[in-house]
Amino acid sequence: METVTLVRVLGTVICFTGMALCWYMRRTRFNALSSEKEVSVANVRLTQSAFWKLLAFVGIVLVPLAAIGLANYHTLEGTHKVSACASCHIMRPMVNDMQKAASNTLAARHFKNHWIPQNQCYECHSDYGLNGNLQAKMEGYRHLARYTTRTYQEPIKIRGHFNNENCLKCHQGMPLFEAVKSHQSVRVLLDQSSMSCLNCHGQAHPSRAQRTPGSADYTKLMEAVR
Amino acid sequence: MDTIDEKSQSGISRRDMLRILGGVAAANGLGAAMWGALELMVPAATAETWHKSVCRYCGTGCGVLIGMRDGRVTDIRGDELAHNKGVICIKGSMLRELPYVKGRLTQPKIRRNGHLVEATWDEAMDLVAQKFKEAIAASGPDAVAFYGSGQLFSEESYTANKLFKAGMRTNNVDANARLCMASAAGGYTQVYGKDEPPGSYEDIDHADCIFLIGANPFECHPPLFERVQQRRRASKTCQLIVVDPRRTRTAELADMHLAPVPGTDLLLLNAMAQVICEDGLLDTAFIEKHVRFSDGQNTVDLAAFKAFLEQYKPEAVAAELGMAAPQIREVAFLFARSQATMSLWTMGINQRTQGVFLNNMLNALHLITGHIGRPGATPFSFTGQTNACGGVRDTGSLSHLLPAGHLVANEQHRREVEQLWGVPPGTISEKPGLDAVNLFRAMEDGRVQAALVMCTNPAQSLPAADRYRAGMEKCFLAVADIFEDSETARLADVVLPAALWIEKEGCTGQGERRYQLTEKLLDPPGQARSDLHILVDLADRLGHGALIKARTPPDVWDEWRHFSASSLYNFQGMTYERLKQARGLQWPCPDEHHPGTVRRYVEGDDPFVTTGSGIEFYGQPDKKAVVFLRPYVPSPERTSEAFPFYLTTGRVLEQWHTSTMTGRIAELAQASGDAEIEINAHDAWKLKVATGDTVEITSRYGALQGKARVTSSPREGVVFTTFHDAKLLINRVVSDHVDPVSKEPEYKVTAVSLRKVVV
Numbered sequence: 001m002e003t004v005t006l007v008r009v010l011g012t013v014i015c016f017t018g019m020a021l022c023w024y025m026r027r028t029r030f031n032a033l034s035s036e037k038e039v040s041v042a043n044v045r046l047t048q049s050a051f052w053k054l055l056a057f058v059g060i061v062l063v064p065l066a067a068i069g070l071a072n073y074h075t076l077e078g079t080h081k082v083s084a085c086a087s088c089h090i091m092r093p094m095v096n097d098m099q100k101a102a103s104n105t106l107a108a109r110h111f112k113n114h115w116i117p118q119n120q121c122y123e124c125h126s127d128y129g130l131n132g133n134l135q136a137k138m139e140g141y142r143h144l145a146r147y148t149t150r151t152y153q154e155p156i157k158i159r160g161h162f163n164n165e166n167c168l169k170c171h172q173g174m175p176l177f178e179a180v181k182s183h184q185s186v187r188v189l190l191d192q193s194s195m196s197c198l199n200c201h202g203q204a205h206p207s208r209a210q211r212t213p214g215s216a217d218y219t220k221l222m223e224a225v226r
Numbered sequence: 227m228d229t230i231d232e233k234s235q236s237g238i239s240r241r242d243m244l245r246i247l248g249g250v251a252a253a254n255g256l257g258a259a260m261w262g263a264l265e266l267m268v269p270a271a272t273a274e275t276w277h278k279s280v281c282r283y284c285g286t287g288c289g290v291l292i293g294m295r296d297g298r299v300t301d302i303r304g305d306e307l308a309h310n311k312g313v314i315c316i317k318g319s320m321l322r323e324l325p326y327v328k329g330r331l332t333q334p335k336i337r338r339n340g341h342l343v344e345a346t347w348d349e350a351m352d353l354v355a356q357k358f359k360e361a362i363a364a365s366g367p368d369a370v371a372f373y374g375s376g377q378l379f380s381e382e383s384y385t386a387n388k389l390f391k392a393g394m395r396t397n398n399v400d401a402n403a404r405l406c407m408a409s410a411a412g413g414y415t416q417v418y419g420k421d422e423p424p425g426s427y428e429d430i431d432h433a434d435c436i437f438l439i440g441a442n443p444f445e446c447h448p449p450l451f452e453r454v455q456q457r458r459r460a461s462k463t464c465q466l467i468v469v470d471p472r473r474t475r476t477a478e479l480a481d482m483h484l485a486p487v488p489g490t491d492l493l494l495l496n497a498m499a500q501v502i503c504e505d506g507l508l509d510t511a512f513i514e515k516h517v518r519f520s521d522g523q524n525t526v527d528l529a530a531f532k533a534f535l536e537q538y539k540p541e542a543v544a545a546e547l548g549m550a551a552p553q554i555r556e557v558a559f560l561f562a563r564s565q566a567t568m569s570l571w572t573m574g575i576n577q578r579t580q581g582v583f584l585n586n587m588l589n590a591l592h593l594i595t596g597h598i599g600r601p602g603a604t605p606f607s608f609t610g611q612t613n614a615c616g617g618v619r620d621t622g623s624l625s626h627l628l629p630a631g632h633l634v635a636n637e638q639h640r641r642e643v644e645q646l647w648g649v650p651p652g653t654i655s656e657k658p659g660l661d662a663v664n665l666f667r668a669m670e671d672g673r674v675q676a677a678l679v680m681c682t683n684p685a686q687s688l689p690a691a692d693r694y695r696a697g698m699e700k701c702f703l704a705v706a707d708i709f710e711d712s713e714t715a716r717l718a719d720v721v722l723p724a725a726l727w728i729e730k731e732g733c734t735g736q737g738e739r740r741y742q743l744t745e746k747l748l749d750p751p752g753q754a755r756s757d758l759h760i761l762v763d764l765a766d767r768l769g770h771g772a773l774i775k776a777r778t779p780p781d782v783w784d785e786w787r788h789f790s791a792s793s794l795y796n797f798q799g800m801t802y803e804r805l806k807q808a809r810g811l812q813w814p815c816p817d818e819h820h821p822g823t824v825r826r827y828v829e830g831d832d833p834f835v836t837t838g839s840g841i842e843f844y845g846q847p848d849k850k851a852v853v854f855l856r857p858y859v860p861s862p863e864r865t866s867e868a869f870p871f872y873l874t875t876g877r878v879l880e881q882w883h884t885s886t887m888t889g890r891i892a893e894l895a896q897a898s899g900d901a902e903i904e905i906n907a908h909d910a911w912k913l914k915v916a917t918g919d920t921v922e923i924t925s926r927y928g929a930l931q932g933k934a935r936v937t938s939s940p941r942e943g944v945v946f947t948t949f950h951d952a953k954l955l956i957n958r959v960v961s962d963h964v965d966p967v968s969k970e971p972e973y974k975v976t977a978v979s980l981r982k983v984v985v
Contacts, residue, residue: 003801104456142264161269180880181897181898181899182316182893182894184886184896185892185896185897186320189893194301195301195319196301199313200313200315200316200452203311203312207307207311208307209306222958
């Protein structure tokens with residue numbers, strides 16, 4: 001079973017357990033609980049009062065914490081996936097184009113030639129290291145906020161600039177890359193991302209003109225790839 | 227608990243309720259604050275503002291976005307909305323450095339006692355005007371000349387052309403475009419009656435067979451080669467055939483590479499036509515409707531064309547071509563039978579003594595097979611300079627032309643142009659002026675005594691350069707340039723500091739009839755002025771101020787735009803306002819609502835085609851394109867015992883033309899390195915030359931020494947050198963034979979000898 005599915009199942013179970021506990025405890029009057037009567041759970045014997053307090057602690061503190069933890073874990077893990085990006089319709093032109101065999105944008109070529117085997121969006125759009133991960137997640141949160149509040153405009157445009165490091169982390173040091181003399185002479189500019197790799201190597205995704213709703217290509221780009 | 231009393235019926239007190247609401251609000255506030263913070267955390271950008279513009283260098287005419295911060299250019303990106311779809315090359319990427327290169331000329335200078343001495347604009351321009359007046363007074367208007375450039379803005383070339391032809395009354399107006407595009411222009415004009423290619427770059431996206439001859443777009447037009455590669459990625463059946471004596475970077479990636487002996491490839495084109503006729507690969511319906519055959523004098527029929535081609539059977543020409551007959555047959559079949567064939571060529575075809583004939587024949591191959599006027603099917607000549615097409619060919623800034631396809635030699639044309647310019651009939655001289663090579667020869671023998679050279683470097687770019695350098699020293703030469711140490715400025719009597727690229731405003735027209743506007747974003751350094759400003763000033767000083775009424779780029783553009791409406795080069799609909807918004811527009815574009823023309827001569831696209839005709843070659847009186855019977859004539863530069871090698875020249879990815887601009891950008895200079903003499907490994911073995919040895923290369927025109935590089939690239943018997951490097955000024959050695967029609971020199975074929983120099 002995949003981790004994500006396991007997390008989902010666990011999350012659902014915990015959620016229902018929490019709800020059941022809350023509903024059960026609502027009917028309980030803690031003042032009236034006896035500190036003498038004993039309740040036996042499996043091979044442990046507790047006083048009635050202790051039992052209910054413990055149950056309340058689990059219901060109010062542990063279960064929500066576990067739920068929050070799992071939900072976040074699910075979100076953080078799940079957003080690596082291409083499908084997570086594709087779940088917002090504004091990203092569909094990019095994702096559909098990438099997955100289309102006939103397309104030859106850089107994204108599509110990396111996808112169809114298996115140059116990046118999985119999590120293709122995330123691989124190119126998260127910078128190196130923990131900091132890069134956090135930044136990508138924060139950007140994802142910003143996207144979510146924009147998307148749910150409908151405060152965006154199509155065609156979308158990348159903020160700031162794309163970090164060349166995401167190209168260089170794979171290509172640098174490779175024989176084909178190193179054989180190009182101009183790569184050597186502009187290395188500093190490439191490292192600083194002050195010169196874009198895309199200048200010479202073409203479109204990463206469909207152009208903004210193609211991604212504008214109403215354009216001839218937009219409808220095609222929104223059709224999911226079978 | 228006391229709160230129990232305050233409980234409402236639901237069991238929650240008001241205070242609790244407020245607490246809960248407060249908590250919810252705080253949580254929401256926290257979320258919103260996080261979002262707000264993230265919105266403010268914009269990743270560092272390379273620029274504050276972005277401006278659409280056009281690359282300064284080659285004829286691809288790539289759209290670029292110029293990123294600026296604090297009034298400086300800080301970044302350059304390919305413009306994804308332009309025809310190049312965001313792709314530019316390393317030279318374009320380094321444009322950010324161009325306005326700031328060291329050594330810019332910032333003040334006019336006059337040569338006194340052999341040294342350039344600083345002067346005021348008035349002193350310099352007075353001297354230029356005085357010398358022009360003296361020359362005209364002494365020997366008539368043909369004693370002065372203008373030598374322009376395919377890099378001037380259209381407004382500038384148009385004004386210079388008008389000033390010299392209608393003001394000073396000499397047709398001695400020529401340009402460096404003579405050295406690169408004249409054969410293509412001649413070829414198109416003879417075939418279709420009108421200059422400029424019928425197709426567009428977009429045709430690459432639909433071609434099924436790409437026949438690339440005499441071109442190396444991997445290095446010379448990288449964004450266009452990337453487009454070719456994109457087409458091949460998209461269509462596995464698309465074939466790339468490359469014909470080049472060298473195994474260029476382009477040829478390395480081809481499906482088929484044919485390496486002819488330099489100077490023989492008209493044999494290949496004629497042999498392909500022969501195979502097409504013999505194997506019944508002709509499109510007879512298309513020929514019937516749209517094609518006329520001609521032997522250059524008279525109309526002939528298809529049978530005569532077939533009979534003419536009999537002597538070019540592949541088996542008969544293969545040995546001289548240096549190819550195998552089956553290869554020729556295969557190429558002819560692929561060319562004719564593909565779904566859509568696109569031919570692409572540049573200087574390997576144009577810079578030839580048979581340049582026009584080669585151009586005729588390339589167009590002919592498309593006409594006899596019907597590979598024209600459909601997406602992907604077109605004969606297309608790439609161009610070398612930003613504005614060779616729009617600025618020189620269209621404005622008619624060549625010695626035999628007048629604007630918009632009018633000819634000096636045609637009286638009716640002269641009258642029309644005189645009327646449009648508002649000058650009396652007879653103003654324009656009936657005598658065509660001197661073409662580039664003859665212009666510089668005339669400086670040598672004193673027929674031309676004063677000349678203005680703008681935006682070009684003939685001292686390095688002319689063939690047999692030593693001869694013409696001597697002529698330039700003799701003539702009074704005013705040079706408008708951005709540097710005072712270019713090879714040409716070193717020979718100047720007056721140097722005028724010129725504004726560069728985005729330091730001025732104007733339009734350029736690239737290879738596919740697309741006009742684009744470059745807007746002014748920077749002030750020129752020091753006292754530098756735009757070339758238009760210099761021309762207007764000269765007009766005033768020579769007493770032609772009244773003729774040059776339009777004095778600003780928008781005014782000149784409007785005059786030229788309205789002028790074009792009288793012709794089939796009509797682009798009246800391209801106002802500055804439209805060009806400020808659009809990523810260029812392709813002419814014909816007769817009115818402001820016309821979207822421009824992607825495919826010329828095609829109904830539904832070209833506004834001049836008669837409804838119902840489908841395809842119509844309206845430039846010809848009978849509306850039929852002409853297929854010429856063009857015999858192969860060997861180059862005058864055939865190898866001999868004394869000169870056993872062919873020298874051919876070309877470019878390198880990181881440098882542009884004579885490298886006056888790109889050579890000063892460290893990243894580009896470092897990547898390209900200095901020019902070397904490339905020798906085939908087998909030849910090198912026979913000459914006992916190794917990479918790094920010094921070799922002397924000698925032709926009938928001169929000799930020079932340089933470092934050898936042994937490679938498998940040029941075929942045996944061929945030597946190659948790039949022409950960007952003034953330290954190895956290879957044009958000193960290159961032949962200056964010209965095409966009899968286009969007058970374009972044959973840079974690509976020079977017989978040379980090689981000798982190892984023992985240092």
